[in-house]
Amino acid sequence: MTTREPGQAxxxxxxxxxxxxxxxxxxxxTFLFNADEPRLFGFPLFYxxxxxxxxxxVACTTIVYRMTK
Amino acid sequence: MNGHTTELVVFALLFLVxxxxxxxxxxxxxxxxxxxxxxxxxxxxxxxxxxxxFLVGGDLYTAYTFVAVPALVFSSGAIGFYALPYTxxxxxxxxxxxxxxxxxxxxxxxxxxxxFVRARFGSPALALAIAVTGLVATMPYIALQLVxxxxxxxTMGITGHxxxxxxxxxxxxxxxxxxxxxxxxxxxxxxxxxxxxxLAAVIYIPAKLGGWGSVFDAAAAKFAxxxxxxxxxxxxxxxxxxxxxxxxxxxxxxxxxxxxxxGVLASKNRGVIKRNMAALPAYSFLLGLIxxxxxxxxxxxxxxxxxxxxxxxxxxxxxxxxxxxxxxxxAGVAYAAVGIGALVPAAIMSIAAANLFTRxxxxxYLNKDASDAQEAKVSKLVSLVVKVGAVLCILLLDPQFxxxxxLIGGVIILQTLPSVALGLYTRWFHKGGLIAGWALxxxxxxxxxxxxxxxxxxxxxxxxxxxxLSNFGFDTKATLYxxxxxxxxxxxxxxxxxxxxxxxxxxxxEDSTKQxxxxxxxxxxxxxxxxxxxxx
Numbered sequence: 001m002t003t004r005e006p007g008q009a010x011x012x013x014x015x016x017x018x019x020x021x022x023x024x025x026x027x028x029x030t031f032l033f034n035a036d037e038p039r040l041f042g043f044p045l046f047y048x049x050x051x052x053x054x055x056x057x058v059a060c061t062t063i064v065y066r067m068t069k
Numbered sequence: 070m071n072g073h074t075t076e077l078v079v080f081a082l083l084f085l086v087x088x089x090x091x092x093x094x095x096x097x098x099x100x101x102x103x104x105x106x107x108x109x110x111x112x113x114x115x116x117x118x119x120x121x122x123f124l125v126g127g128d129l130y131t132a133y134t135f136v137a138v139p140a141l142v143f144s145s146g147a148i149g150f151y152a153l154p155y156t157x158x159x160x161x162x163x164x165x166x167x168x169x170x171x172x173x174x175x176x177x178x179x180x181x182x183x184x185f186v187r188a189r190f191g192s193p194a195l196a197l198a199i200a201v202t203g204l205v206a207t208m209p210y211i212a213l214q215l216v217x218x219x220x221x222x223x224t225m226g227i228t229g230h231x232x233x234x235x236x237x238x239x240x241x242x243x244x245x246x247x248x249x250x251x252x253x254x255x256x257x258x259x260x261x262x263x264x265x266x267x268l269a270a271v272i273y274i275p276a277k278l279g280g281w282g283s284v285f286d287a288a289a290a291k292f293a294x295x296x297x298x299x300x301x302x303x304x305x306x307x308x309x310x311x312x313x314x315x316x317x318x319x320x321x322x323x324x325x326x327x328x329x330x331x332g333v334l335a336s337k338n339r340g341v342i343k344r345n346m347a348a349l350p351a352y353s354f355l356l357g358l359i360x361x362x363x364x365x366x367x368x369x370x371x372x373x374x375x376x377x378x379x380x381x382x383x384x385x386x387x388x389x390x391x392x393x394x395x396x397x398x399x400a401g402v403a404y405a406a407v408g409i410g411a412l413v414p415a416a417i418m419s420i421a422a423a424n425l426f427t428r429x430x431x432x433x434y435l436n437k438d439a440s441d442a443q444e445a446k447v448s449k450l451v452s453l454v455v456k457v458g459a460v461l462c463i464l465l466l467d468p469q470f471x472x473x474x475x476l477i478g479g480v481i482i483l484q485t486l487p488s489v490a491l492g493l494y495t496r497w498f499h500k501g502g503l504i505a506g507w508a509l510x511x512x513x514x515x516x517x518x519x520x521x522x523x524x525x526x527x528x529x530x531x532x533x534x535x536x537x538l539s540n541f542g543f544d545t546k547a548t549l550y551x552x553x554x555x556x557x558x559x560x561x562x563x564x565x566x567x568x569x570x571x572x573x574x575x576x577x578x579e580d581s582t583k584q585x586x587x588x589x590x591x592x593x594x595x596x597x598x599x600x601x602x603x604x605x
Contacts (some may be wrong), residue, residue: 012165012588018422020161028313034304042282046303047361050153051577054353057157061164061347069340 016067023057073225076392079401080225080408083262087255087409107193121345123256125332126352130263132217132411133210137472138227140365140383143373144470146292146300146310150360151315156353159320160346164529167324167346168339169493169587176586180334181421182489183429189492191578192500193433198431198507199485203327204455204483207422209466211459213474214418216384216410218273221404223374224388241456244416245449259413262406265354270365270403271358278368284361287368288454299546302364307546308536311535314553315476323478323554325489328414328421338591362439366390384471415456423452468529476534480552483512487563500578502566510559517551 033049040048141149179185187196237287275281292301297309323329336342354567366386371393390404427448432439488503520540525533535548
């Protein structure tokens with residue numbers, strides 16, 4: 001939006017926004033992580049993979065913020 | 070008194086220091102005149118990234134996180150962990166929506182979601198519905214904060230209602246005095262305390278219990294022994310869809326609450342909001358680990374404190390765990406963190422609910438020519454009334470888990486989604502369709518909640534938020550979050566109603582917002598014009 005030409009309509013549309021779909025959908029697909037094994041540092045898959053999704057969420061939102069500001 | 074003297078002294082000291090800060094906050098970044106709703110209620114809308122991060126984080130991470138979620142994990146296992154995907158999903162979900170909300174609110178001087186709806190759909194009736202819904206939905210959420218403070222005090226051996234009355238008198242007094250500035254400043258202290266306590270808890274306690282692996286093994290062993298089909302350290306076929314609908318439903322609900330929006334509107338520009346949406350998940354790490362305190366309590370053999378009715382109160386499980394594992398002085402610090410962690414959001418919630426009443430009910434229907442000073446005065450009084458309403462919620466609703474107080478609030482607030490969140494994107498809906506959807510969504514939500522029993526105390530109604538699909542005649546044990554189902558009813562009715570009203574050529578309200586106002590940012594001349602009288 002920083003490169004907006006004068007007279008061009010304002011918008012928050014950007015193909016980068018589609019990246020936001022990933023962290024919204026991924027944590028809701030319970031079949032991906034609803035298991036005990038394999039464990040990581042003693043954490044069952046169910047817990048460590050969902051905690052790892054936080055990083056996916058932060059990465060995606062940060063990228064979209066940087067690319068669209 | 071009892072074995073909790075050190076804890077009590079530390080708790081009381083920290084509590085007093087924080088209360089004093091609340092009063093000082095009135096002078097912080099002092100405006101020329103605090104006697105207007107924008108100053109008292111939105112802190113002057115000048116907050117940068119850091120303050121916003123603390124402020125929004127402050128009202129998201131509450132007694133819900135520290136008391137209710139671990140209590141559910143302790144009792145039922147994996148299902149309680151839905152709070153983690155909920156906080157992962159929510160930020161990307163609202164990333165674009167909140168930036169639009171900021172822009173349109175700053176161009177038109179909206180303080181509440183109902184302000185927006187009134188202007189967007191040209192319907193005072195729909196705005197009133199949104200305002201009342203926000204007000205009612207906030208009360209059980211504040212009630213949950215009260216339950217959190219109560220749990221801490223119970224664990225320290227104080228029982229009865231007196232301590233809560235004192236705590237809320239302090240809260241009420243400094244909220245009354247300083248408005249949003251009080252919780253914003255206190256949020257720093259609260260989050261610092263919480264980080265210290267939680268880091269200590271998640272490093273020290275599992276180490277003492279033989280590592281994370283044995284914590285999970287102990288929990289798995291406990292759930293294997295119970296007859297309940299839906300508990301365990303992973304999900305079962307009965308609660309898998311409940312998990313998904315709880316996470317998604319809670320995420321959709323969060324920023325519809327008037328108080329979440331208060332923190333967002335108080336930020337300086339769109340960039341502050343978007344940066345925060347990327348930075349707020351830092352709290353989610355903590356949230357996940359805090360939820361697992363429920364399993365640590367199982368591994369440590371912690372027993373919840375007995376309630377007045379002779380039954381164990383699962384809400385006390387985290388405070389009881391701290392009491393068991395930490396030295397007394399540090400348990401006191403931890404209790405203060407939990408207690409203040411409940412007070413800050415309670416303050417923000419009651420301010421937001423008060424703003425809602427003043428703007429959309431008082432000025433709209435009771436005193437059309439209210440001055441700024443009158444508005445601020447009414448807001449302050451209503452913020453007190455809302456706190457009383459929360460106490461009533463505790464007495465009247467008595468769900469199996471305290472988390473259901475928040476989830477029942479969610480069932481209610483979700484019904485504003487089509488008007489507020491979808492309204493930011495499209496003007497397609499007819500105001501009549503939205504009102505019909507809101508009404509039927511709310512009715513069906515209440516009907517579902519009515520059908521949910523509480524097995525813990527034998528009550529047949531309003532015992533939780535997990536709606537059994539067997540109520541529809543399906544042969545299954547599966548349950549879904551009632552709020553999610555009610556929202557679907559709402560959306561279907563809103564779409565059908567809109568088509569019907571259009572076909573019948575029923576007059577629709579006028580839209581007084583313009584397309585490019587949804588993208589206006591700091592520096593835009595329109596943004597600076599704050600419309601205090603609200604003559605949209």
